[in-house]
Amino acid sequence: MSRIEEHPVLTFRKGRKVTFRFNGQEIKGYEGESVAAALHAAGVRKLHESEVKHRPRGLFCAIGNCSSCLMRVDGRDNVRICVEPLREGMTVEEQNRKAVMDPERFPRAGELRKQEEAVTDVLVIGGGPAGMNAALEAAAHGLKVIILERNARMGGQLSKQTHKFFGSEKAKAGTRGFVIAEELMAEIEKNPQIRVWHDTTALGYFRDGTVMAERDGQIVSVKAGANIVATGAFEKNLVFPGNDLPGIYGAGAVQTLMNMEGVVPGKTVVMVGAGNIGLIVSYQLLQAGVRVAAVVEAAPRFGGYEVHANKLRRANVPILTSHTIKYAYGGDRLEGVVLTALDSSFRPVPGTEKGLKCDVVCMAVGLSPLSEFFFQAGCEMKFIPELGGYVPKLDEDRRTSVKGLYAAGDASGIEEATSAQLTGRIAALAASADLTEVPDLESRMKDYKEQLLQLRSGPLGGKILSGDRKLREKGGVDYEK
Ligand SMILES: Cc1cc2nc3c(=O)[nH]c(=O)nc-3n(C[C@H](O)[C@H](O)[C@H](O)COP(=O)(O)OP(=O)(O)OC[C@H]3O[C@@H](n4cnc5c(N)ncnc54)[C@H](O)[C@@H]3O)c2cc1C
Numbered sequence: 349m350s351r352i353e354e355h356p357v358l359t360f361r362k363g364r365k366v367t368f369r370f371n372g373q374e375i376k377g378y379e380g381e382s383v384a385a386a387l388h389a390a391g392v393r394k395l396h397e398s399e400v401k402h403r404p405r406g407l408f409c410a411i412g413n414c415s416s417c418l419m420r421v422d423g424r425d426n427v428r429i430c431v432e433p434l435r436e437g438m439t440v441e442e443q444n445r446k447a448v449m450d451p452e453r454f455p456r457a458g459e460l461r462k463q464e465e466a467v468t469d470v471l472v473i474g475g476g477p478a479g480m481n482a483a484l485e486a487a488a489h490g491l492k493v494i495i496l497e498r499n500a501r502m503g504g505q506l507s508k509q510t511h512k513f514f515g516s517e518k519a520k521a522g523t524r525g526f527v528i529a530e531e532l533m534a535e536i537e538k539n540p541q542i543r544v545w546h547d548t549t550a551l552g553y554f555r556d557g558t559v560m561a562e563r564d565g566q567i568v569s570v571k572a573g574a575n576i577v578a579t580g581a582f583e584k585n586l587v588f589p590g591n592d593l594p595g596i597y598g599a600g601a602v603q604t605l606m607n608m609e610g611v612v613p614g615k616t617v618v619m620v621g622a623g624n625i626g627l628i629v630s631y632q633l634l635q636a637g638v639r640v641a642a643v644v645e646a647a648p649r650f651g652g653y654e655v656h657a658n659k660l661r662r663a664n665v666p667i668l669t670s671h672t673i674k675y676a677y678g679g680d681r682l683e684g685v686v687l688t689a690l691d692s693s694f695r696p697v698p699g700t701e702k703g704l705k706c707d708v709v710c711m712a713v714g715l716s717p718l719s720e721f722f723f724q725a726g727c728e729m730k731f732i733p734e735l736g737g738y739v740p741k742l743d744e745d746r747r748t749s750v751k752g753l754y755a756a757g758d759a760s761g762i763e764e765a766t767s768a769q770l771t772g773r774i775a776a777l778a779a780s781a782d783l784t785e786v787p788d789l790e791s792r793m794k795d796y797k798e799q800l801l802q803l804r805s806g807p808l809g810g811k812i813l814s815g816d817r818k819l820r821e822k823g824g825v826d827y828e829k
């Protein structure tokens with residue numbers, strides 16, 4: 349059974365039962381869940397074929413970031429079914445050819461219809477923990493705020509975290525991640541200063557500060573005094589033969605299926621990466637009743653906290669350090685992997701190959717900032733490996749080199765959810781101070797920065813601090829418009 353009936357932490361609220369058609373066959377699912385979750389629960393893994401080599405493709409990110417799940421829905425090509433809600437009577441088909449654009453839905457340039465225009469003080473792009481905190485901070489200073497969120501719900505990656513957070517009381521230590529997300533959403537809902545535009549994807553930034561976005565195939569635009577980008581991150585994959593087989597998922601996709609949709613990703617999982625995300629998601633898989641065959645880690649030591657590794661050891665899950673995947677095999681779906689040991693230079697050691705049967709490989713090998721928006725706006729950008737890749741150059745209050753554009757959360761450097769909240773606060777405080785009088789500016793800023801520093805004084809904070817220093821160093825800009 350792919351649906352989770354009982355869970356030690358979560359209860360899944362489902363919509364009414366509906367019927368839809370997949371490749372002509374009738375399937376049942378629940379209204380409002382993603383089409384991907386409904387297909388997954390029905391055992392469908394292959395969603396389409398690649399255009400040129402016709403290789404099978406399945407889910408990868410499950411948050412609308414990649415193009416791994418494109419299907420034809422109700423006669424419309426290129427629908428990302430991981431973020432498409434299921435409706436009664438829907439028709440879903442594999443799209444094993446080049447997409448055909450619907451001229452009704454995608455008019456030519458010059459024919460674009462504007463659905464809505466708005467003017468506001470602060471625009472926040474992305475409703476994850478960074479964006480939600482940024483909105484609340486700006487609203488606290490009397491400013492009008494709009495949040496653009498491409499999904500039907502805010503919360504970002506935080507909504508999938510079922511474990512209790514560490515840290516200080518102020519940072520809501522001891523509270524589960526998804527509860528923190530719900531509390532923030534409730535606070536935003538009752539704040540009359542904040543408007544949330546769901547299902548709205550920010551597409552482009554114009555020099556005068558106008559942001560264009562797409563909602564339901566139509567263009568909407570917002571002109572704001574300050575724009576805060578908090579778009580989060582995307583997950584990395586590794587290069588090995590068969591890495592595109594249906595059944596190879598990013599850790600975030602596994603969390604989306606399992607912790608939000610109540611659908612298990614498969615029966616047996618090989619986890620790749622033993623940082624905190626890999627260790628935590630492995631434990632969450634065990635909680636959902638899924639077997640974790642092994643956690644594979646290329647480095648000679650696992651990178652996550654001991655407390656998370658101990659939970660896996662107690663459940664007899666082997667953590668294979670100095671190992672990686674040599675290749676994955678299967679037909680229309682993953683059937684197994686062959687692992688290899690690595691020497692101290694990360695080279696495969698011949699003769700150490702061993703096979704593991706599995707129907708899921710979960711990739712927890714790091715995230716890269718979703719920083720395209722900064723490039724597009726013409727920000728000075730730097731490549732900082734410690735922060736996950738290209739990030740905008742920032743001043744100490746999170747202003748980018750483009751006036752009126754600020755950065756917060758993973759989009760400006762990969763860290764974790766509590767620091768995303770704090771960087772959201774700092775960026776919005778700076779933006780507010782640039783737009784209006786903020787009487788307690790200094791003490792507020794000092795408080796947020798001290799909390800951030802305290803957070804970064806933990807075992808994994810050194811890397812971030814070093815990345816942050818490099819970001820602020822003079823010169824070294826890799827991209828400048
Ligand atoms: C698998 C996984 C497990 C994790 N586990 C933990 C953990 O256990 N503990 C922890 O502290 N942290 C964890 N993290 C990290 C933490 O969740 C992130 O650091 C944090 O959520 C970052 O917050 P954010 O607001 O910057 O981005 P996100 O949470 O990613 O939110 C970004 C939001 O922006 C929206 N968006 C993106 N692009 C657009 C656009 N163009 N237009 C409109 N909206 C857009 C997205 O839909 C999303 O809602 C994990 C991350 C992952 C991927």
Ligand code: FES
Binds near residue numbers: 411428429
């Ligand atoms: S866009 Fe749907 S899986 Fe990535």
